[in-house]
Amino acid sequence: MSKYTREDIFNMVEEEDVAFIRLQFCDIFGTPKNIAITPSQLAMALDHELTFDGSAVEGFVRTNESEMYLYPDMDTFEIYPWRPQSGKVARMFCDIYTMDRKPFDGDPRYVLKKVLEDAASKNMYFKIVPELEFFLFGCDDDGNPVPSTKEKAGYFDVAPADMGENVRRDIILNLEDMNFNILSSHHEIAPQQHEIDFAADEAGHIADMIQTFKMAVKTIARKHGYYATFMPKPSEGVNGSGMHIGILAFDDKGNNIFTDASDNRGLSEEAYYFIGGLLEHMKEISLVTNPLVNSYKRLVPGYDAPVNMSWTASSANHTSLIRIPFTREKKTTIELRNPDATCNPYLAIALCIAAGLDGINKKIMPPKEIQMLDAEKEDIRTLPQTLGEAIESYKSNEFVKSVLGQNVYNKYLDAKLREWKEFRSCVTQWEMKEYLGKY
Template identity: 30%
Template sequence: MKMASTYLPEENRAQNIVNGLREKGVQLVEFIYVDYNGVARGKTVTIDSLSRHIVDGVGLTLVQFAATARDEIVDVPGLTAVGESRLVPDLDSMHILPNHPQVATFMCDHLTQDQQPFTADPRGLLQRVIADAAQDGFTAQATYENEFMLRNAETDAPANDNFCFDTDAMEFAYDFISEMIDQLKQMGIGIDKYYPEAGTGQHELPMRPYPLLQAADNEIWFKREVRAVARKHGMRATFAPKPDMQTEGNGGHLHLSLWDQAGHNVLADAQDPVGLSQQGYYFVGGILAHIRGLLALTAATVNSYQRLQPGEWSSAYAAYGKDNREAAVRIPSTQWDHVAATANIELKASDATANPYLALAGLLSAGLDGIRNHIDPGAPVNVDPATLTDAEREAAGIQRLPLTLDEALQALNADALFKDLMGEQMLTGYTAVKQADINHFAHYDDQAIGTETAHLY
């Protein structure tokens, strides 16, 4: 948990930030948060009023955490039109928007009127999980590996229809990608590589790993900048998990590594055939033990489960393996000359419709539970689990992942780890918002779900 001094910074630091922004010509300042739909929302203040808000924040009605992605309000006790929280900026998160140099932006924490963390706030939850890990002597780094599709802004047709890793697709995208990399660099986000992917009009631009809170913030800024630059190039970007039933879907794979106080990657063992230490195996064991409920946080929409199908390289089974792209947890190969530095676990059953603070909080908590309770993940799976018989999967302890968001939500609410982690107000609110989505799409056909989700995300 953050200390009060971080929530209520010294006046001189806050005023120095205000003065610096004014000198840079900033006129507007955003106070941003992320709702249970994974949608970034916020309020904007003028530079002239920033001095009054940078410490005390701005008010926000409590009912906003009961809003769906379509702005429907669901009935959640304690999240009503009565009362408000305060959006208080995290001063370490400040950036100036590359496309709008007159606008600065902050990620915010939600505080109650008596200056305490608001229990429904996902960003506050992630900070609490980070603090819990630190008490065990661990820090974590993570990143999202996002796939997205580019479409013509006027016709909504795929902007390109080239092949996976095709050089023609690269040529098509290079102007867009170069501008993306430059703008993300201005926001402190490093990009590792670029390549066109297998879906029609699909591209991938993996970010470098960062400390957990920054990694979650980066995911929000990344998606925003991709959309902004796409618009400048006459395109629209969608991160929807399965916008088109006839082509591959968009993943938002989560990569995470765990480090001790001496700076050692505690998940890695270069001598192990899979590349995992004993703690690494336990960490994977924890993820697999809780994965059914975890999916409600990492694959957070009805459309997510249209992607999580056998043979789609998205994972459909609760298994792990070395470079197994059909397992829910993949242990990626490391760089030859940076084995310890690049060792990590990848959760493939994840996409960009998730609230990244909830997703990372759930992932780290599940893994730590595995370490604390020595949860054995079983043997690694070195084949596509879908190619095994039912009897072979049962003997190996390999279960099918939830088939629907409703199934994952039920698992989330039945999992003691997540019930304790999220608390009653957050879990109730999150479940109600997701149940509203399930009800909304109940009578849609498959493609209609994909089409609407593509316009929401």
């Protein structure tokens, strides 16, 4: 059932003195895009008559097939609280359709919708709870980020040690004005690192919320003179930033599919199969969940980031890819710990759910649980250690291709091959420091 009607949208625009409406979407890398319209053009947009040039968006279409339609999702209408209160700015997320009025298969939102529709046909409905971490850096006179800091704060510290406390508070207040249910926030383990957690929601909606969250964090930080970055490893020698993805599954009666009180871990067969599917496909999925050269600087031993392709119900094992949090019954959650917030959330969530569903369909049992004390004794597969390794796992993988579709699959691969080639030809400061004086 829809949250808003067409009449509701017109009434809110008038009553709230909205001057601009942003029709938002993203490219295949998750980069936000939008077209801004005034209220005079709102009827045309809601009638699905507004077009844009898709060839101008990276990873979309060729010039000869460039005209595309934006279909606003009225239930995503929100007003940006940080914009002027006279002549306000609102936004709606949009689905993208081709000129022949068919869903565009290169639209990341559509990729996720297809996976969720497949799950619904099997009486499975997914909620996601993300945990996003980010750094707050100071800025120089030109507004560029300055990673160096005098802050020494760590886990759960407060002001004055936590120098970003007021920024974090302002971010939360703005998010709550946009109907986020904020659960908690705190300073993270590294200096200048922060985390804000919000409640689980329907998987498709949570991907929209992640996009909104990142925009809000960056925008509010700039108002305070800070630069917020979701770069996975912006500083050497400290923990990086991730985006853990907690996955909950329910049937149409609201029962948690991952729960079984008779199991010694409280997990159902479906939960074990879902874990098995994630572990089976995670190497090829990693290019999407961890899409940057820098992503793999975070996934190294010693920094509370996952390295091993293993799972655990123990909160002590921080090197495992998958963890089962303590709570059970309706809150039983499978937590995937390798993704970072530079990913496209629509594609990453789609692939993770599809991998789990494949595990359920094929009854893929995971390997034995790895406890912290056992990890060093076991021969365990590891996640890709570089973007190049992730590309090799992604290449010619039929599972990934079936979920993303040929269009997204090929264009994403082409872009990442270019990125890896450019990085391999780059001479880093580490190489200059290590080798120049020796050879």
